[in-house]
Amino acid sequence: MHEFSMATQIVENVLKEAKRNNAKKVAEVHLIIGKMTFLGVDQIRFSYGVLVKDTIMKDSKLIIEEQNGVIQCDSCGFKGPVPVEDDPAYHIPVPTLKCPKCGKEAKIVEGKECTIKSIRILKPQEKDDDTKQ
Amino acid sequence: MSILTKEKQVINGNEVSLEIKPGMNILQVNKDLAKKNQEMLQKHKVKAIDIMGSIGAGKTSLIEQLVQKLKQKYRIAIFKGDLTTTIDADRIGKHGVQVVTINTGRECHLDAHVVSKAVEKINVESIDLLIIENVGNLICPAEFPLGTDKRVVVISVTEGPYMILKHPFTFMNADVMVINKKDLAQTMKIDIKKLENQAKEVKPTIKVAVTNALTGEGIEELIKALEL
Numbered sequence: 001m002h003e004f005s006m007a008t009q010i011v012e013n014v015l016k017e018a019k020r021n022n023a024k025k026v027a028e029v030h031l032i033i034g035k036m037t038f039l040g041v042d043q044i045r046f047s048y049g050v051l052v053k054d055t056i057m058k059d060s061k062l063i064i065e066e067q068n069g070v071i072q073c074d075s076c077g078f079k080g081p082v083p084v085e086d087d088p089a090y091h092i093p094v095p096t097l098k099c100p101k102c103g104k105e106a107k108i109v110e111g112k113e114c115t116i117k118s119i120r121i122l123k124p125q126e127k128d129d130d131t132k133q
Numbered sequence: 134m135s136i137l138t139k140e141k142q143v144i145n146g147n148e149v150s151l152e153i154k155p156g157m158n159i160l161q162v163n164k165d166l167a168k169k170n171q172e173m174l175q176k177h178k179v180k181a182i183d184i185m186g187s188i189g190a191g192k193t194s195l196i197e198q199l200v201q202k203l204k205q206k207y208r209i210a211i212f213k214g215d216l217t218t219t220i221d222a223d224r225i226g227k228h229g230v231q232v233v234t235i236n237t238g239r240e241c242h243l244d245a246h247v248v249s250k251a252v253e254k255i256n257v258e259s260i261d262l263l264i265i266e267n268v269g270n271l272i273c274p275a276e277f278p279l280g281t282d283k284r285v286v287v288i289s290v291t292e293g294p295y296m297i298l299k300h301p302f303t304f305m306n307a308d309v310m311v312i313n314k315k316d317l318a319q320t321m322k323i324d325i326k327k328l329e330n331q332a333k334e335v336k337p338t339i340k341v342a343v344t345n346a347l348t349g350e351g352i353e354e355l356i357k358a359l360e361l
């Protein structure tokens with residue numbers, strides 16, 4: 001539902017980063033979106049397409065990597081994928097925070113990301129390129 | 134905010150292709166701000182609660198009941214998130230507590246930033262309980278912690294039997310669940326016990342209060358669940 005505002009922040013931050021690096025063009029943006037967020041990948045993609053028009057991000061390639069949910073239990077130390085319970089009354093698979101090993105409540109450690117993993121920019125070649133490492 | 138962890142260069146004619154790795158988690162920005170809010174409120178010994186739930190679930194009515202029951206014990210301020218109006222703020226304001234309306238315009242949830250701005254409008258020294266009513270929406274607010282001690286999700290029996298099964302992530306992010314409009318459960322053919330069990334399946338430590346916000350029934354249960 002709030003994909004547009006998240007995409008706005010993504011684009012703003014990419015543009016800021018691009019400007020800081022004197023980019024002429026942004027060629028590629030690589031995002032990580034966690035499956036435990038409320039963000040729909042298709043809607044992010046759509047919003048991104050709308051937002052990059054008239055910017056140096058136009059025609060950039062958007063790569064979205066989805067991150068599965070992982071829980072960790074402080075009680076027994078279990079770490080693994082978010083368990084899914086099948087509600088017997090409705091046969092609807094429901095994700096749960098209940099630790100599959102000890103039944104206590106676990107916490108989500110992965111799957112809540114909305115991360116700009118990397119950006120590829122194009123910039124004019126400088127003689128003394130201070131970004132060279 | 135940017136951390137350049139790795140840079141890669143490819144020469145391409147007169148242009149240089151450069152890979153930047155900001156590693157910036159946009160959702161983490163809100164979480165960090167929420168933490169700041171929480172530290173600030175704790176420093177001033179202000180307890181804070183965030184109330185989430187669909188439009189019409191009974192969030193404002195519950196707050197009115199809470200205010201009536203708690204205003205002798207606490208000096209209360211309310212932040213009321215709404216898209217455009219001050220209808221609810223006026224309702225709560227009648228009970229003689231400070232109310233700040235946060236009009237989000239188009240946004241479907243409150244975030245830690247707008248809350249920090251609203252905090253600037255009140256004198257935190259003069260309150261010891263802050264209740265924040267989120268925008269009427271069962272989904273998005275759960276993704277944006279505000280820096281409160283407790284998060285409450287309100288559902289009502291008129292919303293049907295599938296609220297928890299359809300929106301498990303919202304309940305994972307709540308400490309307390311309120312099942313409101315209990316007087317209509319029979320009419321709506323809702324099994325309240327079943328809803329409670331579903332919530333505990335998704336989040337084992339969730340506390341549950343069953344209420345009728347119009348009569349005040351179950352409010353003591355809610356106050357206990359909130360440890361107020």
